[in-house]
Amino acid sequence: MPVIEVRKLRKHYGGKPAVEDVSFTVGQGEISGILGPNGAGKTTTVECLEGLRCPDGGAATVLGLDPWRDTAELRQRLGVQLQESRLPDKLRVGEALELYASFYRNPADPDVLLDQLGLSGRRGTAYRKVLDELTTGLDPRARRDTWEVIEGIRDRGVTILLVTHFMAEAERLCDRIAVIDAGRVVAVGTPAGLVARVADEQVIRFRPSEPVPDELFTGLPEVRTVTRRGGQVEVSGVGNVLHAVTSVLARRGILVGGLRVEQAGVDDAFVALTGRRIGQGDHWCSPGSPPSRRNCSRATRGRRSRSSACRSRCCWCSGCCRTRTSRARSSAASRRCPGSSRRSRWRS
Numbered sequence: 001m002p003v004i005e006v007r008k009l010r011k012h013y014g015g016k017p018a019v020e021d022v023s024f025t026v027g028q029g030e031i032s033g034i035l036g037p038n039g040a041g042k043t044t045t046v047e048c049l050e051g052l053r054c055p056d057g058g059a060a061t062v063l064g065l066d067p068w069r070d071t072a073e074l075r076q077r078l079g080v081q082l083q084e085s086r087l088p089d090k091l092r093v094g095e096a097l098e099l100y101a102s103f104y105r106n107p108a109d110p111d112v113l114l115d116q117l118g119l120s121g122r123r124g125t126a127y128r129k130v131l132d133e134l135t136t137g138l139d140p141r142a143r144r145d146t147w148e149v150i151e152g153i154r155d156r157g158v159t160i161l162l163v164t165h166f167m168a169e170a171e172r173l174c175d176r177i178a179v180i181d182a183g184r185v186v187a188v189g190t191p192a193g194l195v196a197r198v199a200d201e202q203v204i205r206f207r208p209s210e211p212v213p214d215e216l217f218t219g220l221p222e223v224r225t226v227t228r229r230g231g232q233v234e235v236s237g238v239g240n241v242l243h244a245v246t247s248v249l250a251r252r253g254i255l256v257g258g259l260r261v262e263q264a265g266v267d268d269a270f271v272a273l274t275g276r277r278i279g280q281g282d283h284w285c286s287p288g289s290p291p292s293r294r295n296c297s298r299a300t301r302g303r304r305s306r307s308s309a310c311r312s313r314c315c316w317c318s319g320c321c322r323t324r325t326s327r328a329r330s331s332a333a334s335r336r337c338p339g340s341s342r343r344s345r346w347r348s
C-alpha cells in the first residue's frame with residue numbers, strides 16, 4: 001500500500017482554483033519530489049496532506065490515515081519542515097528539541113539528532129545564533145551535506161515528500177517526481193523517465209553578436225522552444241537542430257559566442273512538459289549556490305534578514321517537505337470541511 005495516496009485532489013480559494021486535479025502516490029521509503037513553478041499548487045497540495053487544509057474534492061491518505069479527520073494520529077507519525085517558522089530567539093538548541101519532543105509520544109533522541117546535524121556541543125547555544133551561523137555557511141558543500149542528511153533519513157526507511165525548485169536537487173534526491181503546473185499534475189516519473197520523454201532533444205545555448213528575433217528559430221521544423229536568459233539564447237529541438245540553428249545564423253552573418261550543446265536534463269523535461277522554464281517570473285535560485293542578489297529573482301533578493309522569504313526558501317526549506325502555515329492561518333475562516341465532523345478554528 002502506498003504511504004501517500006492522492007486522488008483527484010481539488011482545492012479552490014474564493015472560487016479560484018489552486019489545485020484542480022492532482023493525483024500521485026508515494027511508496028514506502030521513497031523520496032518523492034513535487035516540482036512546479038510559483039503558484040502551481042504545491043504548497044496547497046502538501047498542506048492538504050498535512051491536515052492543514054481541507055480539500056474541496058478528491059481524496060488523500062497518508063499512512064492510511066485521512067489527514068483532515070485523523071490529524072492528531074497522523075501528526076504523531078509525520079514530520080514537516082515548514083517553509084517559515086518562528087521560535088523565541090533566545091531559546092536554546094536543547095530547549096527547542098525538548099519542546100518539539102514534548103509533542104510526540106515517541107520522540108526522536110535529541111542527542112542522536114544533534115550528532116546527525118553536527119550540532120553536538122551546541123545544546124546550550126541560543127537557537128538563533130546557531131541558525132545564523134548555519135545559514136551563512138550554507139554553501140554548495142553545506143547543501144550537499146543537507147542532501148546527505150535527507151538521504152540518511154530515507155535510508156532509515158522514512159518516506160519523504162520533497163517540494164523543491166532546484167532541478168539538480170530533484171534529480172539527485174528523488175526516486176520519483178510529480179510535475180505540477182496550474183493545479184494539475186502534468187507528469188509523474190523517475191528523473192530518468194522524465195528526461196527520456198525528451199531524450200532526443202538537444203539544448204543549444206549561445207550569445208549572438210546582435211539581437212535575433214525568436215521567429216528566426218521558431219519557424220525551423222527541428223526547433224521546439226526558444227527561451228532567453230539575459231543575453232543568452234536557448235534553443236531546444238530534435239534531429240539536426242544544431243545544424244539548422246547555426247545555418248540560419250550563418251546565413252545572416254551573425255556570430256555566436258559561448259556556444260554550448262547539451263542533452264536534455266530534468267529542467268528541459270520541465271520546459272517540454274509545461275511549456276516554460278522555472279525562473280520565468282518565478283522565485284528561482286541556482287542549484288548549489290547560496291542565496292544572493294545574482295541568483296535570487298524575487299523582490300526579497302539581496303536581503304539577508306531572517307524573515308526573508310528568499311532565504312527561508314533557499315536555505316531551509318527547499319530540500320524538505322514544507323508548507324506555508326502563516327498563510328494558512330491568515331486565510332483561516334472557520335468553516336466545516338465537507339465530510340468532516342469537526343469544525344476548525346483556523347483551517348480553511
Ligand SMILES: Nc1ncnc2c1ncn2[C@@H]1O[C@H](COP(=O)(O)OP(=O)(O)OP(=O)(O)O)[C@@H](O)[C@H]1O
Pocket residue numbers: 013017018019036037038039040041042043044045327328331
Ligand atoms: N490562502 C490563500 N488564499 C487565496 N489564494 C491562495 C491562498 N493560498 C494559495 N493561493 C493561491 O493558490 C494558487 C496556488 O498556490 P500555492 O501556494 O499552493 O502554489 P505553490 O506551487 O506552492 O507556489 P509557491 O512555489 O509560490 O509556494 C496560487 O495562485 C496562490 O496565489
